Amino acid sequence: MSLVVVPPADDQARAAREADAAARLLDAGAGTLPRAPWLRGAQPPAAADLVRFALWRAGTGDLDDDALLAALALLPAVRAEADQLEAGLLLTARATGLSWSRISAALGLASPQAAQQRFDRVSSRVEER
Numbered sequence: 001m002s003l004v005v006v007p008p009a010d011d012q013a014r015a016a017r018e019a020d021a022a023a024r025l026l027d028a029g030a031g032t033l034p035r036a037p038w039l040r041g042a043q044p045p046a047a048a049d050l051v052r053f054a055l056w057r058a059g060t061g062d063l064d065d066d067a068l069l070a071a072l073a074l075l076p077a078v079r080a081e082a083d084q085l086e087a088g089l090l091l092t093a094r095a096t097g098l099s100w101s102r103i104s105a106a107l108g109l110a111s112p113q114a115a116q117q118r119f120d121r122v123s124s125r126v127e128e129r
Contacts, residue, residue: 018047018077024070025050029057047077080129087126090119 022044030053033045045053054071057063093103100112109115 014076017073021070021073022047022050024067025054025074028063028067028070029053046081047074048081050074051078080126083122083125083129087119087122090115090122 026044030045030050033049033053036045036049039045051071051074054063054067058068090103094100100115104110104112104115107115107118109118
């Protein structure tokens with residue numbers, strides 16, 4: 001299976017490209033990784049896990065160019081996953097009553113307003129994707 005890297009024209013093209021890339025890495029051996037306990041049914045591994053797998057395999061010298069290109073193609077999905085996790089954690093922190101002041105300290109930000117602005121930016125990126 002050879003991966004063709006083409007810049008996505010729209011959301012469908014991006015989704016198809018990411019699905020092809022994930023399938024390539026699953027075929028390269030990532031499909032044998034232990035399942036994370038939070039995954040349900042046939043839910044595939046996270047893009048970040050597939051990229052970590054590719055880096056690990058590259059370190060052993062057992063990763064072909066197509067699999068490496070597949071990992072690179074998944075980087076936008078990894079960034080989106082990180083944004084989703086951050087937005088989810090921030091929402092959960094606020095829902096449990098944590099103040100923006102405490103959240104900003106945990107994030108290493110200078111002020112509660114900076115934490116709120118970060119939440120707004122991250123949430124906006126999640127909504128766009």
